[in-house]
Amino acid sequence: MGSTRKYWKWGWVALVLSAVLAGSILAGCGLLTKQMTGNTSGSLNPLDELQGDGDILTGPPPLEDTLNLGTVTVGNTVKGTIRLYILRKQQGQNTFADGATVTVAFDPKQGSPGPLVVTVTKGTISLPPNWTKQDNDTLSVDYAEASVQLTATAVGSFNHVVHFDASGDKSGGDTLTRGGNINVRYTVIPASDTEPPRVTITFTPDGKNGWFVTDPACGTVVATDNVAVTSLEATGGELSNIQGLGTTHVTATICVTGEGTHTVTVTAKDAAGNEGSDEEEVKIDTIPPTITITTPPNGAEYILNEPVYADYSCSDDGSGIADCSGPVANGDPIYTSAVGTYNFRVTAEDVAGNTSKLTHTYSVVLKFYGLLPPYATGRKYKIGSTFPIKWQYTDYYNVPQDSADAKPTVSIQGPYTCPAPSGGTTSLPATSGASGLRYDAAAKMWIYTWQTKGLKQGCYDINIDSVDPYPDGGPFRVNLVTR
Numbered sequence: 073m074g075s076t077r078k079y080w081k082w083g084w085v086a087l088v089l090s091a092v093l094a095g096s097i098l099a100g101c102g103l104l105t106k107q108m109t110g111n112t113s114g115s116l117n118p119l120d121e122l123q124g125d126g127d128i129l130t131g132p133p134p135l136e137d138t139l140n141l142g143t144v145t146v147g148n149t150v151k152g153t154i155r156l157y158i159l160r161k162q163q164g165q166n167t168f169a170d171g172a173t174v175t176v177a178f179d180p181k182q183g184s185p186g187p188l189v190v191t192v193t194k195g196t197i198s199l200p201p202n203w204t205k206q207d208n209d210t211l212s213v214d215y216a217e218a219s220v221q222l223t224a225t226a227v228g229s230f231n232h233v234v235h236f237d238a239s240g241d242k243s244g245g246d247t248l249t250r251g252g253n254i255n256v257r258y259t260v261i262p263a264s265d266t267e268p269p270r271v272t273i274t275f276t277p278d279g280k281n282g283w284f285v286t287d288p289a290c291g292t293v294v295a296t297d298n299v300a301v302t303s304l305e306a307t308g309g310e311l312s313n314i315q316g317l318g319t320t321h322v323t324a325t326i327c328v329t330g331e332g333t334h335t336v337t338v339t340a341k342d343a344a345g346n347e348g349s350d351e352e353e354v355k356i357d358t359i360p361p362t363i364t365i366t367t368p369p370n371g372a373e374y375i376l377n378e379p380v381y382a383d384y385s386c387s388d389d390g391s392g393i394a395d396c397s398g399p400v401a402n403g404d405p406i407y408t409s410a411v412g413t414y415n416f417r418v419t420a421e422d423v424a425g426n427t428s429k430l431t432h433t434y435s436v437v438l439k440f441y442g443l444l445p446p447y448a449t450g451r452k453y454k455i456g457s458t459f460p461i462k463w464q465y466t467d468y469y470n471v472p473q474d475s476a477d478a479k480p481t482v483s484i485q486g487p488y489t490c491p492a493p494s495g496g497t498t499s500l501p502a503t504s505g506a507s508g509l510r511y512d513a514a515a516k517m518w519i520y521t522w523q524t525k526g527l528k529q530g531c532y533d534i535n536i537d538s539v540d541p542y543p544d545g546g547p548f549r550v551n552l553v554t555r
């Protein structure tokens with residue numbers, strides 16, 4: 073109102089606001105210690121009051137001052153007191169009259185997050201009978217008072233506004249009125265946080281028995297807290313993709329590198345310094361087992377029915393051997409019961425599930441058994457006789473085997489100067505299919521009848537070639553003499 077403002081000259085009269093936080097905070101919050109000192113009751117010391125949140129309010133309305141309720145914990149109640157004084161200003165007629173009663177009303181204008189309850193406990197200020205004769209800046213002894221009560225319901229920084237109006241008899245008649253606002257500011261923090269964050273590390277091994285067969289091995293981390301997880305740290309592994317720090321739910325990826333067994337620890341903290349952690353063992357084995365086959369060596373050749381004992385082993389430096397197996401158990405006889413070529417394959421698996429295999433090939437063959445009597449090494453034979461060359465194909469124990477399809481070829485070269493070969497001078501033609509060659513099925517014996525009539529004296533070498541799998545024989549030296 074223009075007329076009101078013209079009528080007022082707020083430079084000479086002021087209300088003095090003093091806030092006395094005489095209240096208490098429940099549940100052990102002691103942040104208002106300073107404001108709670110002194111002046112909760114009894115006679116007033118104006119100077120002390122002025123050192124608090126209250127300032128002398130001057131100037132035209134609205135007047136604002138800050139009543140700082142400080143830091144409030146959620147769920148707790150804080151109380152304060154607002155006191156208003158009159159400050160004497162020598163500004164002509166615009167001052168309250170001697171002995172005037174000034175009436176003060178308080179009204180919370182807005183509130184968030186919860187209502188600020190303002191209760192007027194003393195609604196009037198009685199000025200002394202000689203008020204207009206007081207010196208400039210004299211503060212009234214009497215004051216108006218209202219209590220302020222707040223119950224914090226949410227976290228954050230807030231302020232309320234309390235409006236007040238004061239009115240009373242003016243010096244020289246009429247009425248002086250005055251209004252203004254007081255901001256009530258406070259910060260609400262969470263209730264005391266003693267609950268540590270919870271951390272869960274989850275690894276899902278891709279191998280067997282809890283082992284990873286890949287490197288690096290990665291898992292997930294989830295950290296939760298009733299208020300907020302403010303930090304996440306790891307030992308034994310590397311965190312990445314951390315999301316949600318500063319919230320109640322934080323996730324991350326954790327990876328571990330290197331063969332062997334690792335211990336991984338992830339620790340989460342909250343703002344109150346509480347710590348929570350989880351620890352997991354991570355086992356990595358990416359290397360397959362090593363296989364050694366000593367018997368049979370690769371390419372080995374054994375005689376039919378020859379006793380041969382398997383000798384093989386497997387080793388693994390990581391998770392260890394879970395399985396090592398071959399055609400027969402280690403130490404048992406390998407198969408030599410039929411002529412042929414065989415694979416001896418050993419497979420191995422480690423505990424983590426890595427596998428390897430190694431194959432040796434061996435063959436089982438017959439033995440050329442001969443020449444049979446009458447041939448004998450070093451013996452001399454008379455030219456002109458009929459010389460029977462006999463041989464068999466046998467197993468390891470010289471037991472003759474059926475060899476009807478051996479298709480042997482007999483070749484004889486000579487004569488050489490006895491006893492040592494000195495290079496052939498005559499080569500007799502090969503006698504394959506010659507009428508002198510026959511197979512005795514009953515005896516499982518081959519016989520070649522060599523007609524020596526007309527041959528020269530000397531040594532001759534007999535070689536017998538056979539088709540696979542029958543072995544060749546020779547050379548067998550025969551010394552032909554004239555008599």
Ligand SMILES: [Ca+2]
Pocket residue numbers: 265266267268269297298299300342344346
């Ligand atoms: Ca916490």
Ligand SMILES: [Ca+2]
Pocket residue numbers: 357358359360361388389390391392422424426
């Ligand atoms: Ca391994």
